[in-house]
Amino acid sequence: MARRVDASAGTPATVALVTAGVAFTPHAYEHDPRASAYGLEAAEKLGVPPERVFKTLVAVVDGGLAVGIVPANAQLDLKALAAAVGGKRAEMADPAVAERRTGYVVGGISPIGQKTALPTVLDESAILCETVLVSGGKRGLDLELAPDDLLAVTGGRYAPIARGR
Template sequence: MRKPYDGALWVRKKHERGTGSTPATVQLDKAGIAFTTYEYAHSNDHMDDGYGVEAAAKLGFDEHRVFKTLMADTGSERVVGVVPVSGHMDLKALAAAVGAKKASMADPKVAMRESGYVVGGISPLGQRTHHKTVLDESALQYDEILLSGGKRGFSIGINPNDLIAVLGAVAAPIGTW
């Protein structure tokens, strides 16, 4: 359940095909996937909790429904994990989900270069380099989850099954609380 937003103006709108503004929305448009866009005024103040927590607070969504995109390195490849902003990514579980022995967080500069996005705006969609993607299975309990739309202050609402389909992703228990 959303709580009322008490801060800067935000916009929620059903996305109309052909109006893509980021590589993430362009990928969804090309795939014919329905989604909703959410915009809010991003602030660098009080970023101790992270960009995703800021999005959840400003948009009035439960932190379990707002997901962050993290990149990890397995030694042989980089993989993307998508987990709720309310927790952390279990690197051992992520490695197991992609058939690797171990994983460590990728350097933020590498994540930005390979995704084409800035930290705080990295989306699993429309990345410059395609990576295996694992979505935390907790997402499957919702009809819509929020994730970065490719820039700070811009989120996408999408059905998790559609996200899995468009990315060729898998769902696995990779989040910890």
């Protein structure tokens, strides 16, 4: 997989991957501002099965923030995310808080290169994929990389945190 980055695709996520020496491929697409399911939109526009496109969700777990990364066609199991990070209770974070702490806008929150490093959990279904796509740090940009590399660069771990696949 090539590490191709053009100036228009430069985000904190791509910078972090280049700095870490992680191979990735950026995939840009024309974001529709009316779209509300960003991961499913990316899958459709890029022609990739939604189980390979992962959405990044920020949750509050026992008062602290954590990141759950699940397939675009699934939902985040908040109880499972809480357990995966050693907590008891979780709820989705306020979008403004998620944006402030990650440095990204909703719909473009990348698990990579966040302003504040947060505990990160990738759904175990990613193990079945040679590569996965995650947000590149802005709407209309996804990054394709190996799931183990995603965990290495985020300091994350695998756990069964998705439901409804």
